[in-house]
Amino acid sequence: MDTVNIKKYFYQILSIFAALLLAFSIAQIPVQAAAKPGTVKLSSIKAVNYNKINIKWKKTSGTTNYIIYYKEAGSKKWIKIKTLDNTKSSYTHTSSSKYPIVVGQKYTYTVKAYNKKTKKSGRYSKTGLTTRTVPATVYGLGAGLTGDNTVNVSWNPAGGTTHYVIYRKANDSAPSKIATISSKYTRYEDKNPVEGVTNTYFVFGYSSKFKVYGDGSNTGVSIKVKKKVTPTPEPTSKPEKPGDNNNDNNHGDNDDDFDDPVDPIAMASEVLRLTNIERAKEGAQPLKYNKTIQDAAMIRAKEISVKFSHERPNGTSYKTILGCVNGENIAMGYGDAESVVEGWMNSSGHKVTMLDNRYQYLGVGFYESDNGNYYWVQDFSTGNPDASGSIVFNANGGLINGKSSYTISGSAGSQVWLYDAPEQFEVTNIPVPIRDGFTFAGWYDTLTPSSNRKPLKMAIYTSNGMMLYAKWIPNN
Numbered sequence: 001m002d003t004v005n006i007k008k009y010f011y012q013i014l015s016i017f018a019a020l021l022l023a024f025s026i027a028q029i030p031v032q033a034a035a036k037p038g039t040v041k042l043s044s045i046k047a048v049n050y051n052k053i054n055i056k057w058k059k060t061s062g063t064t065n066y067i068i069y070y071k072e073a074g075s076k077k078w079i080k081i082k083t084l085d086n087t088k089s090s091y092t093h094t095s096s097s098k099y100p101i102v103v104g105q106k107y108t109y110t111v112k113a114y115n116k117k118t119k120k121s122g123r124y125s126k127t128g129l130t131t132r133t134v135p136a137t138v139y140g141l142g143a144g145l146t147g148d149n150t151v152n153v154s155w156n157p158a159g160g161t162t163h164y165v166i167y168r169k170a171n172d173s174a175p176s177k178i179a180t181i182s183s184k185y186t187r188y189e190d191k192n193p194v195e196g197v198t199n200t201y202f203v204f205g206y207s208s209k210f211k212v213y214g215d216g217s218n219t220g221v222s223i224k225v226k227k228k229v230t231p232t233p234e235p236t237s238k239p240e241k242p243g244d245n246n247n248d249n250n251h252g253d254n255d256d257d258f259d260d261p262v263d264p265i266a267m268a269s270e271v272l273r274l275t276n277i278e279r280a281k282e283g284a285q286p287l288k289y290n291k292t293i294q295d296a297a298m299i300r301a302k303e304i305s306v307k308f309s310h311e312r313p314n315g316t317s318y319k320t321i322l323g324c325v326n327g328e329n330i331a332m333g334y335g336d337a338e339s340v341v342e343g344w345m346n347s348s349g350h351k352v353t354m355l356d357n358r359y360q361y362l363g364v365g366f367y368e369s370d371n372g373n374y375y376w377v378q379d380f381s382t383g384n385p386d387a388s389g390s391i392v393f394n395a396n397g398g399l400i401n402g403k404s405s406y407t408i409s410g411s412a413g414s415q416v417w418l419y420d421a422p423e424q425f426e427v428t429n430i431p432v433p434i435r436d437g438f439t440f441a442g443w444y445d446t447l448t449p450s451s452n453r454k455p456l457k458m459a460i461y462t463s464n465g466m467m468l469y470a471k472w473i474p475n476n
Contacts, residue, residue: 037062037113037122043089045109045129050136050160050205050214051095055109055129059089060122063113066091067121070099073106073130083114103160104210106132135160135205135214140349141221143201144308145333147371151190151223152308152332153201156349157183158214161205165213167220168201170194175202196227200346222346224339268294268364270337271378275354275362278345284357292386293363296322297379301365304330305375317423318379324414325363327353327380333373340376358382360413382460383413389461391416393443396470398435406431410461418443420457438472445469 038060046054055068063086069078070093081099082091093109095101110128114121140156153166161183167175168190179188183205193199200222205214269289276286300312300321307313310328312320318328329350334340344350361384365377383389389412392405400406408428410416417426433440442455447469459466 035062035115035118036120037115039123040066040111040113040125042109042111042125042129045131047131047133048092050103050133050158051101052092053101053107053109053131053133054090054092055111056090057111059086060113062115062120063122064116065114067112067114068093068109069112069128070107070109073108075108078110101133102209103133103135103207104212106130132210132212133160134212135207137215138164138203138205141201141203141347142331142350143221143223143333143343143347144331145223145225145335145373147373149193149195149225149228151193151199151201151225152187153190153203153221154187154308155203157186158205160207161214162208163206164188165204165206166190166201167204168193168199170199171197175200180206193225195225198222198224220346221343223333223343224335226335264298264366264368267337267366268297271341271364271366271376272362274337274341275378278341279355282355284355285360287362287380288360288384290361290363290381290384290386293322293325293361293379293381294365295363296325297363297365297377298367299365300328300330300377300379301367301375304332304377305367305369305373308332308375317425319423319426321379322381322385324361324381324383324385324411325379326382326415327356327359329353329376329378331376334376335374340374344378353380354378356380360384381411381413382415383411385411385414387412387463389413389463390465391459391461392465392467393430393433394467394469395433395435396447396472398433398438398440398470398472400433400470401431407465412461412463414461416459416461418455418457418459433470435470435472437475439475441471441473443468444471 040060041058043056043058048054057066065086066084066088067080068082068084068091069080071078079099081093084091093099093101101107108128108130110125112121112124136158138155138158142154144152146152163180163183165177166179166188168178169175178190181188200220202220272287272289279286300318303313308330310318310330312318319325329344331340331343334343344354359380359382361381363379365379367375369375388409390407390409392407393400394405408416416428418430419427421427444453444456445468449471455471456468459468
């Protein structure tokens with residue numbers, strides 16, 4: 001074998017040896033398994049409304065997403081309802097046609113961690129956390145008394161109910177159930193209240209399918225019911241004395257036989273005084289009298305004798321009575337200012353309105369109907385309707401109605417909604433500005449708003465003219 005062949009053979013052997021060595025080395029390198037997310041630990045579950053359930057968990061490692069599942073308690077089949085990114089650690093499930101929440105039905109929830117890069121899921125709690133929803137709490141209780149001692153109890157609709165259950169207590173007695181009515185109704189007439197004492201009413205939502213009750217108002221609504229007095233008939237055998245006959249043209253000599261006429265202004269003034277006493281207890285500023293608001297409230301008091309509602313007889317909101325009125329309490333049947341203020345204070349919704357520190361002015365309405373029933377109204381305002389104010393819309397390089405600015409006027413302190421008002425009719429129609437090469441992005445109270453600030457939803461008339469500026473975004 002010549003030298004050339006020997007070298008060739010040597011290199012072949014060397015190559016084979018190197019390949020075997022490399023293969024052996026690779027075989028010795030441990031293969032690392034794809035990362036698997038950690039186990040999700042559930043923290044809490046809570047029914048936050050009749051149609052909403054919140055689930056919380058602790059974040060875990062190796063996760064890109066969390067997948068939320070639910071099922072009817074006792075079922076074996078989990079239903080996937082949502083996938084969230086790894087920044088989230090809670091989710092509120094709102095009932096829908098696809099993923100319903102039935103009031104009273106128990107539901108179990110669990111959460112699974114997932115890594116979309118490795119397509120691996122972590123371990124999860126197979127028992128999950130369980131809760132159920134109940135009918136919504138009943139709010140907005142009000143009560144009025146008619147001339148025949150019938151108590152009219154009303155409330156706001158509550159979600160998730162099939163019925164309302166009404167309880168009543170007299171003075172300090174224990175509450176007792178007096179009626180169960182369909183959820184189609186939000187008013188009940190108690191024709192047999194306990195006379196001569198304060199009657200307090202509580203209303204609970206109820207769902208008949210799973211026989212569950214909602215929470216009721218903590219305080220209920222109270223009204224004092226006067227005791228009926230049965231007049232003692234005069235002896236018919238006794239001859240009439242001169243001046244004592246009951247002809248229409250002769251009312252006798254004793255003025256005490258007749259009630260003094262009710263002074264609506266005096267009634268209204270006393271309500272204002274008593275309201276400010278209650279506000280002082282809570283540290284709220286006193287409300288000021290304003291004749292314009294007062295006159296509007298007097299109109300509203302007569303209106304609620306026709307339609308006992310915050311909706312006017314013509315179908316519009318009470319707020320249309322006067323542009324600056326943005327809060328209202330109503331009542332009927334109370335015999336004096338002290339009892340009606342007490343009634344509003346014993347109703348959580350009315351109390352919040354009466355003590356709201358945003359309000360500066362109050363008008364009180366009082367009206368006595370032909371049957372002798374009393375109707376009461378409180379109309380609240382953040383601004384003085386007799387003081388003028390303005391809002392200036394600066395187009396900021398653009399044009400609004402062909403000009404560089406646009407001004408509107410109204411009562412100083414009154415609110416102007418630009419969009420997303422509590423009621424759509426409250427939105428003021430402001431012309432949209434235009435600017436070549438730019439898109440309008442809303443109104444701001446500064447020329448240089450930060451990038452994360454949202455446009456103003458509402459502005460206020462001020463005596464010196466509140467200035468708003470258009471924000472523009474370049475089209476390119």
